[in-house]
């Protein structure tokens with residue numbers, strides 16, 4: 540079959556090619572129909588817009604922005620909006636496709652999308668960010684919608700931006716439409732449990748994998764790269780379940796304490812220290828790379844492509860649980876597999892966020908609110924079932940968990956096409 544040629548992988552991997560190389564391997568194992576492969580290899584829709592905004596000093600700046608819908612055969616497309624100076628179309632395309640696979644792995648009725656604005660929110664005032672967010676929402680009014688395409692937060696965006704997007708979309712519609720975005724503040728229809736949901740899913744995936752590896756969580760050590768939403772909640776919940784988090788890191792560096800770090804204290808410190816761990820005195824600052832530490836579990840929860848050809852052979856953890864999207868490059872996967880390290884892939888490990896986003900959307904449509912307990916119970920169940928399903932698939936096809944997760948996802952999306960047809 541033509542599609543089986545290996546993807547061209549260069550030294551610095553293009554995120555879309557990295558995603559495609561895994562997709563190709565999984566499609567091959569599954570014997571995916573070539574026509575469906577061709578449908579899935581390109582996004583359904585790619586929108587590039589330029590948004591002129593009046594800055595606080597009176598000047599006008601133009602921001603390039605994107606929304607990519609990879610696929611919506613399983614339901615309305617779902618995916619975050621990233622505010623970052625380096626965001627580009629290839630990255631957004633890869634992230635949109637990952638969303639398709641992620642929703643399909645955990646079997647929720649959403650397709651995949653992603654958006655981004657090339658901007659540096661750290662250098663912009665709140666007013667400038669608000670004008671940009673509202674203009675982006677209005678430009679994409681025909682794309683967004685509770686039944687078509689539902690944005691959510693991603694890097695550089697949070698509840699505040701979601702509230703503006705929801706408000707702007709609602710103004711343009713002449714009525715309140717809270718189901719158009721997820722990750723909103725609770726008072727606007729946000730779900731209980733959404734803020735910690737991704738970290739919670741990382742915790743559930745970690746415990747499920749430790750069980751398979753026959754490692755007792757109470758005897759295990761953990762290092763977490765990134766101490767933002769995903770990393771800090773994952774660290775806290777892992778400590779609550781008995782593991783010892785010995786190292787954490789953020790943009791300001793890495794911090795180590797052999798006896799285990801008091802994560803509650805670290806979170807308090809970060810919250811009072813403008814979001815960073817700079818000068819955190821609850822652990823020693825370390826020079827070594829957190830990624831290559833001798834721990835049982837490594838949770839990369841910051842950036843893409845941090846485990847690559849440069850450092851893959853130095854990784855010592857027995858288990859990697861990918862809190863971030865795309866932290867391991869496709870080439871590094873092979874090296875890690877050779878070393879016998881188990882990887883719970885991003886499209887499974889961090890799917891707790893989109894799962895609770897789905898619950899938020901369901902609650903908005905019902906006009907009803909679930910308790911935090913109910914949200915947590917249901918999302919834990921979905922994460923555990925999805926892990927077991929991917930694990931069984933990995934045994935059936937004799938592949939690693941990443942390829943198994945792609946197989947599960949592509950199989951579901953492919954089946955939906957075979958029933959819907961209509962080409």
Ligand code: NAD
Pocket residue numbers: 692693694695737764765766767768769770788789790791840841842843862863864889890892893
């Ligand atoms: P965030 O902005 O809240 O936190 C990012 C953290 O990474 C910060 O602590 C930052 O200081 C740290 N960081 C940045 N550069 C670093 C570096 N070079 N070394 C070490 N740390 C560094 O972001 P987040 O929401 O926690 O997202 C993190 C990752 O998880 C991203 O890849 C995102 O796409 C992914 N993700 C997030 C969610 C979610 O619900 N927030 C869901 C799925 C996936």
